[in-house]
Amino acid sequence: MEDIRDCKGRLACKGNATTGFIEIAYKRCKTSTQIPIGGRLKIERDDVVTIVLRPNNSTFHVESHVQAA
Numbered sequence: 001m002e003d004i005r006d007c008k009g010r011l012a013c014k015g016n017a018t019t020g021f022i023e024i025a026y027k028r029c030k031t032s033t034q035i036p037i038g039g040r041l042k043i044e045r046d047d048v049v050t051i052v053l054r055p056n057n058s059t060f061h062v063e064s065h066v067q068a069a
Helices: none
Strands: 002-005 011-016 021-026 029-034 040-045 048-056 059-066
Touching (some): 002 059, 011 040, 011 059
Antiparallel strands (some): 011 021, 040 048, 048 059
C-alpha cells in the first residue's frame, strides 16, 4: 500500500490502486473502504480537504487544499 499525503505533508491515508482499497487511521480509529475505478473519496482533517480519485487500476490522483476560514 502506498502513502497518500495531504498538502501539509501529513499522512491522509494508505491505498492500493490495483484493488482500490483505502485505509485511514487517525487517533486510534481505523476506517477502510474501496474506491471503484472512476470513484473518489473526500477526507477532511482539521482545515485540510483531501480528495483521492481512482482514474484507473494503476494509480490514485490526489487533490488537497486548505479550506478558507
